[in-house]
Amino acid sequence: MIKLVILGTGNVATHLFHAFFESENVAVVQVYNHNADSLKPFSEKTQTTNSLDELEEADVYLICAKDDAIKDLAEKMPYRNKLIAHTSGSLPLLNVSTKNGVFYPLQTFSKEVFVDVSKIPFCIEASDENSLKILRHLAESISDKIYTISTEQRKILHLAAVFVCNFTNHLYSIGEEICVKNQVPFEILHALITETARKATVASPEKIQTGPAVRNDLETIEQHLSQLKNPDFKEIYILLTQSIQEKNGKEL
Numbered sequence: 001m002i003k004l005v006i007l008g009t010g011n012v013a014t015h016l017f018h019a020f021f022e023s024e025n026v027a028v029v030q031v032y033n034h035n036a037d038s039l040k041p042f043s044e045k046t047q048t049t050n051s052l053d054e055l056e057e058a059d060v061y062l063i064c065a066k067d068d069a070i071k072d073l074a075e076k077m078p079y080r081n082k083l084i085a086h087t088s089g090s091l092p093l094l095n096v097s098t099k100n101g102v103f104y105p106l107q108t109f110s111k112e113v114f115v116d117v118s119k120i121p122f123c124i125e126a127s128d129e130n131s132l133k134i135l136r137h138l139a140e141s142i143s144d145k146i147y148t149i150s151t152e153q154r155k156i157l158h159l160a161a162v163f164v165c166n167f168t169n170h171l172y173s174i175g176e177e178i179c180v181k182n183q184v185p186f187e188i189l190h191a192l193i194t195e196t197a198r199k200a201t202v203a204s205p206e207k208i209q210t211g212p213a214v215r216n217d218l219e220t221i222e223q224h225l226s227q228l229k230n231p232d233f234k235e236i237y238i239l240l241t242q243s244i245q246e247k248n249g250k251e252l
Contacts, residue, residue: 002138005030005056007073008064009038011109012087016064019117019142021045026141030056052076060085060138062103067091083131089158092151093125101126101135104154108165117142123149123157164200174233206247213244 004026006013013031020026031042032049039048047056055061055078063070063086070086074096077084085101086094094100102125107115122139124146126132132148139146149157172193179186199208212220221241228234 002026002060002134002141003056003058004028004138005032005058005061006064007032007061009033009035009042010064010066011111012105013064014041014111015109015115015117016062016087016105016142017042023141026138029058052078055079057082059083060101060134062087070094071096083126083134085126085135089123089161090155093127095127099127099131101131102151102154103135103138104149106157106161108169118144121145121147123147123154125149125151125154171236174236178233209244209248211244213241214248216245 002025004020006017006020006028009031017028017031020028028046030047030049031039032052032055033039034050036050039050042048049055057079059082061077061079061082061084063073063084065073065086067088067090070088070091071094074084074086074094077096080097081099082097083099083101084094084097085103087103087105089104089106091102093102102123104123105117105120106123107120109115120143122143122145124132124135124139125148126135136146136148175189176186178184179189199205212224224237225234228237
């Protein structure tokens with residue numbers, strides 16, 4: 001049984017807490033956050049604290065915080081002979097303990113939206129073999145997809161994830177705004193969004209590119225540009241169109 005303390009109460013911490021709480025191989029002995037109010041949803045299931053001096057002794061201390069807060073929090077940890085790991089995709093392996101690790105779940109998290117944690121890839125890294133073994137056991141307790149990934153590989157993955165998730169979701173948001181302003185139900189696009197994402201997981205995205213840009217349909221492109229009144233949206237449309245055409249050997 002792995003004794004675990006989770007530091008943080010945000011999106012990642014919340015989903016991991018619920019997953020670990022249901023695991024037979026992990027005991028979440030405590031949740032920490034500097035804001036006592038944010039601990040209320042966890043207090044009925046485990047111990048909580050808003051003081052680092054009151055941290056329980058555990059096998060793993062998992063820091064689920066914003067990137068710019070992780071290093072400072074890790075350096076204030078009272079236990080320096082225990083495994084301290086963070087969940088960031090962009091930060092390197094820290095050197096704050098005799099045992100350091102990374103436990104990066106490559107997924108987008110929102111508290112209000114259920115995520116099947118068992119299908120999430122976990123990218124792990126550690127300062128020593130025993131710590132890596134512990135993190136692997138920790139990941140295996142909630143997921144079937146575990147990858148030993150170096151810091152540099154994880155940084156590249158995080159960059160790629162921004163393109164396929166954050167930027168793509170922003171484009172969904174633009175599409176939703178265009179629909180709403182023109183009294184068109186955004187839900188009509190749901191099937192297209194789902195199928196596009198599905199195809200990208202079964203074939204190379206480059207091979208399945210469709211649309212007016214890859215067809216070099218200049219008349220449609222010009223029509224779309226004339227319809228866009230928001231200059232930022234128009235600039236994004238032009239930039240993405242040019243990028244698609246350059247990648248496919250076509251020109252505007």
